[in-house]
Amino acid sequence: MDESKTVTPILGNRYQLIQNIGNGGMAVVYHARDLMLERPVAIKVLRQDYSRNEAFRERFRTEAKAAANLSHPNIVTVHDFGFDSERLYLVMEYVPGTDLKTILKERVRLPVEEAVNITIQAAAGIGYAHRAGLIHCDVKPHNILVTPDQRVKVTDFGIARAMASIQPDEKHDVVWGSPLYFSPEQASGAAPSPASDVYSLGVVLYELITGRLPFHSSDPAELARMHREAVPVPPRRLNPDVPLALEQIVMKVLAKEPSARYRTADQLGRVLSSFLQSMETIKATPLQDSGPIAVSRLHSAPNSNGFPLQPVSEITEVDGEEESINIDWGTTGLALATFVAVGGLIPFWLWIWFTFNPPTP
Incomplete structure (x- = not known):
C-alpha cells in the first residue's frame, strides 16, 4: 500500500497537504500550506515504523529542535515539528527547485566552475551548522537543492546531532549516513565530526x-571497506578538463584520516573560493600580443601550508625576436645636462685663475 495516500490531509489542525513531491527510505515529503500563517511549506512525514518507536521519536524531537535553530541562506529552515495520526512530521521552508541528484541524472556531470560554485554554497551552509555545534551526517546530492536562480540550500538536518553530546571515543551500532557518500569513520561506526x-x-x-562516484558497489559492506581502504581514481583521469589544482583539493578532502582533510566545511569553502577566483582572474587577464604563443595552461603545486598555489598562466614563445633596447631618456638627459653644466664651468675657472695669476713675461 502506498503510505503517501494514508496520511491525514491536514496535520496538527494547521498544515494542509497539497502534493507529494518526494519519497525516501524514511519519509514522504509534501508540498503543503500553513493555514495559520498562510504560506507554502514543505512537510516531511516519517514512515510509521519509525514514528511508532518511542526512543526514535524522542531523538527526532531533539534533532528537530537543534535544526530549527539554524538560520542561514544556504540551509532549508525548519519551522515546526509534531506528531499526528501516529506520524512524526517536520515542517520546513518550501524551496522551489531541484535536488542535485536529479540534476546529475539529467546532465551526468557539470562544468568545473558550476560544480565548484555549488559546493562552495553547500559548504557555507554546512559550515554554519558546524559553528553551531551540529554535524549533518548525511551530506549527499539528494539533500542539496538548487533553486532556479542558482541558490543552493542544504536540507535534511533531521539526523544531525549536537556535537556536545558526542564523546570522542563513542561507537554506534547504527551507522549514520548513506553508504555511497559517508566517511571512512562513519563506515567504521565511529563518531562523526565536521571532517x-x-x-x-x-x-x-x-x-x-x-559524473562518477569515487566508490561504487551493490554491497554496503564492500562500500564501507572501500571508503576505509581504497584509493579513488584521480578526477583528471575521468575528466581531463579538471584543473590539477582542483584535483589536489578533492584528493585531500577524500583522505582516509580526518586530520588529513580540511577540518571544517568553512575551511573547504575558503579553499574552493580561492581556486574559483584564480580561474576567473586568469580568464579575465588579456594576453600580450608580442609573438607566437605556444601554450598557456593552468597548473598548481602545494605551497608551504599544504594548500594549492594559485593557478598561473605560462606563456612560451617560439621564434622569439631579440628584446628591444629600452633607453631611459630621462636619465640620459640628466647626464648630458650635468656634463654641459660642468663643462661650462671649466672656462670660467680658467679665466679667474689667469686674472689673479697672470703669466709672467
Missing part, C-alpha cells in the same frame, strides 16, 4: 566534476 561532512562534500564534488 566527516567535509569528506561527504568531497564525494559530492567528485561526482559533480567526473
